[in-house]
Amino acid sequence: MKIAFVGKGGSGKTTLSSLFIRHLAARRVPVVAVDADINQHLGAALGLDEAEAAALPAMGAHLPLIKDYLRGSNPRILSAETMIKTTPPGQGSRLLRVVEDNPVYDACARTVPLDDEASVQLMATGPFTDSDLGVACYHSKVGAVELCLNHLVDGPGEYVVVDMTAGSDSFASGMFTRFDMTFLVAEPTRKGVSVYRQYKEYARDFGVRLKVVGNKVQGQDDLDFLRDETGDDLLACFGHSDWVRAMEKGRPPLFDLLEGVNREALGTLREAADAAYEVRDWHRYTRQMVHFHLKNAESWGNAKTGADLAAQVDPAFVLGEPLPATPQPV
Numbered sequence: 445m446k447i448a449f450v451g452k453g454g455s456g457k458t459t460l461s462s463l464f465i466r467h468l469a470a471r472r473v474p475v476v477a478v479d480a481d482i483n484q485h486l487g488a489a490l491g492l493d494e495a496e497a498a499a500l501p502a503m504g505a506h507l508p509l510i511k512d513y514l515r516g517s518n519p520r521i522l523s524a525e526t527m528i529k530t531t532p533p534g535q536g537s538r539l540l541r542v543v544e545d546n547p548v549y550d551a552c553a554r555t556v557p558l559d560d561e562a563s564v565q566l567m568a569t570g571p572f573t574d575s576d577l578g579v580a581c582y583h584s585k586v587g588a589v590e591l592c593l594n595h596l597v598d599g600p601g602e603y604v605v606v607d608m609t610a611g612s613d614s615f616a617s618g619m620f621t622r623f624d625m626t627f628l629v630a631e632p633t634r635k636g637v638s639v640y641r642q643y644k645e646y647a648r649d650f651g652v653r654l655k656v657v658g659n660k661v662q663g664q665d666d667l668d669f670l671r672d673e674t675g676d677d678l679l680a681c682f683g684h685s686d687w688v689r690a691m692e693k694g695r696p697p698l699f700d701l702l703e704g705v706n707r708e709a710l711g712t713l714r715e716a717a718d719a720a721y722e723v724r725d726w727h728r729y730t731r732q733m734v735h736f737h738l739k740n741a742e743s744w745g746n747a748k749t750g751a752d753l754a755a756q757v758d759p760a761f762v763l764g765e766p767l768p769a770t771p772q773p774v
């Protein structure tokens with residue numbers, strides 16, 4: 445299943461994604477972690493030192509390889525150049541699985557060892573420079589993630605966890621509809637909950653499952669505030685964590701030593717994510733990627749590529765359905 449952590453900068457997206465990833469990995473379930481935040485810190489939060497984090501490959505730099513691999517022999521996609529971040533898969537496209545070897549993972553994923561011989565596969569969009577924050581390049585970096593999510597056939601018990609911003613970019617592209625569960629990390633402040641309101645507004649029309657995860661919650665007053673502001677959307681709360689603080693000092697304690705309340709909150713997150721998978725609707729998932737593709741084609745894609753990108757849509761294709769069996773040579 446696919447899970448996003450979103451929220452305002454500094455709310456704790458990276459911290460809580462990394463704890464959730466550790467929680468899953470400790471239970472030995474397959475996890476692909478994706479750093480798609482403007483501030484690329486997920487590697488460090490998973491224990492990489494500065495040099496190791498800097499050596500992570502950037503998905504944004506491998507976009508041509510990613511496009512070429514995913515388009516496979518799809519006759520509707522004539523070249524990698526005409527493939528934009530929203531181009532949906534169709535007959536002939538190559539799909540990704542959470543656990544497999546493929547050229548995309550070879551180029552972009554690295555194994556990060558965790559406690560107790562657990563590990564996780566980490567992919568990162570790559571650092572954003574000042575010039576990236578002008579719209580186009582930011583799109584192309586996060587676009588690599590969107591393409592991968594749109595070509596991913598993930599099953600229950602397999603997790604892709606994306607650390608992401610709550611910025612307007614994800615709304616334009618459709619990225620925010622790509623998840624079984626979106627955890628909106630909010631501190632108990634007016635700014636924290638205003639990001640929630642904006643996100644909820646966008647999410648409503650697309651049936652996005654959104655839950656609020658309180659962070660840095662200290663005491664009843666904080667809890668009451670979040671409950672008043674977010675109601676039933678409030679799923680769980682994390683308090684200040686000495687474990688996190690020790691890790692940030694470069695002295696990571698064993699994950700087992702994470703505070704009980706925070707461990708409990710992680711369990712609640714996982715249960716909510718697992719429950720969301722059960723109502724996954726592949727047809728709707730495919731329809732939504734087509735919807736956003738047509739929107740992007742019209743607003744900039746056709747002009748940029750000089751092609752009619754609506755023709756890339758394979759009307760009969762539904763992601764997640766088993767592909768027709770190819771006859772095996774005897």
Ligand SMILES: Nc1ncnc2c1ncn2[C@@H]1O[C@H](COP(=O)(O)OP(=O)(O)O)[C@@H](O)[C@H]1O
Nearest residue numbers: 452453454455456457458459660683684685688
């Ligand atoms: N529950 C927590 N306990 C202690 N420190 C925290 C907690 N959550 C976040 N922090 C600290 O707050 C800062 C911002 O968190 P971070 O996860 O980087 O935010 P974001 O990814 O949303 O920008 C970091 O220094 C982080 O260690």
Ligand SMILES: [Mg+2]
Nearest residue numbers: 458481483485
């Ligand atoms: Mg972050």
